[in-house]
Amino acid sequence: METSDTVDVVTTVDAKGQSCPMPILMAAKAAKELQPGQVMLIEATDNGSRSDVPAWVAQTGNELVDSREDGAVLRFWVRKN
Amino acid sequence: MSDTPESMTIIAFSGDLDKLWPTMILSSTGAASGMDVTVFFTFWGLFPLVRDDVRITGYDAMTKMLAGMNAPGFKKAKLSKLNMGGMGSWMMRKVAGKNKVLPPEQLFEMAQDMGVKMWPCQMTMDLLGIKLDQMRSGLGEPVGAATALSRMSKSQINLFI
Numbered sequence: 001m002e003t004s005d006t007v008d009v010v011t012t013v014d015a016k017g018q019s020c021p022m023p024i025l026m027a028a029k030a031a032k033e034l035q036p037g038q039v040m041l042i043e044a045t046d047n048g049s050r051s052d053v054p055a056w057v058a059q060t061g062n063e064l065v066d067s068r069e070d071g072a073v074l075r076f077w078v079r080k081n
Numbered sequence: 082m083s084d085t086p087e088s089m090t091i092i093a094f095s096g097d098l099d100k101l102w103p104t105m106i107l108s109s110t111g112a113a114s115g116m117d118v119t120v121f122f123t124f125w126g127l128f129p130l131v132r133d134d135v136r137i138t139g140y141d142a143m144t145k146m147l148a149g150m151n152a153p154g155f156k157k158a159k160l161s162k163l164n165m166g167g168m169g170s171w172m173m174r175k176v177a178g179k180n181k182v183l184p185p186e187q188l189f190e191m192a193q194d195m196g197v198k199m200w201p202c203q204m205t206m207d208l209l210g211i212k213l214d215q216m217r218s219g220l221g222e223p224v225g226a227a228t229a230l231s232r233m234s235k236s237q238i239n240l241f242i
Contacts, residue, residue, distance in 0.1 A: 018181050019180050019182045019183075020106065021106050021109055021110040021113070021188075022181070022183060024110050024113050025109055025110070025191055025195070029113075056110075056114055059114040059115065060114055061115075
């Protein structure tokens with residue numbers, strides 16, 4: 001199975017320190033620049049992102065490749081479809 | 082995902098700071114999620130759209146007095162409770178800034194950039210004496226209730242805030 005260790009990250013969205021809805025707005029902006037199949041890494045520290053990023057990924061028809069919590073930082077690897 | 086994006090229509094009735102926030106958060110997030118979003122501004126919701134350099138709107142003593150008591154512009158918006166003569170809204174903005182929550186006027190601009198349609202209500206503009214050239218740029222042509230309802234009948238999400 002593909003994980004964060006094996007996937008190629010094209011862009012990193014640094015939303016650390018931002019609050020709702022900024023991580024999602026930043027992710028949407030970055031997703032626009034991606035080609036289908038490319039993966040971006042979203043980093044956030046607000047607790048809302050734990051549910052918001054997966055919800056946004058599902059809503060936009062993209063794919064959540066992997067997610068991890070490293071201390072206070074939530075990381076999401078998202079593939080554009 | 083189907084080819085037709087999901088659609089959301091928000092009736093922005095309130096001009097209160099703490100209600101403008103959810104309106105702007107939901108509309109910008111909707112656009113970020115690929116939805117076709119329209120915000121229909123009516124009654125007190127029109128005042129925040131007035132440009133910051135316009136001090137007063139209205140066409141006679143009463144409408145001018147209304148605008149005087151409802152200072153136009155996002156930055157003058159009051160809290161729906163605990164406003165305390167502006168102390169409350171000042172504190173709320175301060176706390177929001179500390180927590181990196183964008184103010185509604187910035188979210189409004191981001192939402193506009195992402196394609197959210199901002200439609201002022203023609204009837205309440207006439208009623209309150211607010212002219213299109215006194216309002217922020219980039220708004221849609223003023224529309225009426227039938228246009229709003231026609232959008233809402235095609236929207237999966239309809240909110241009155």
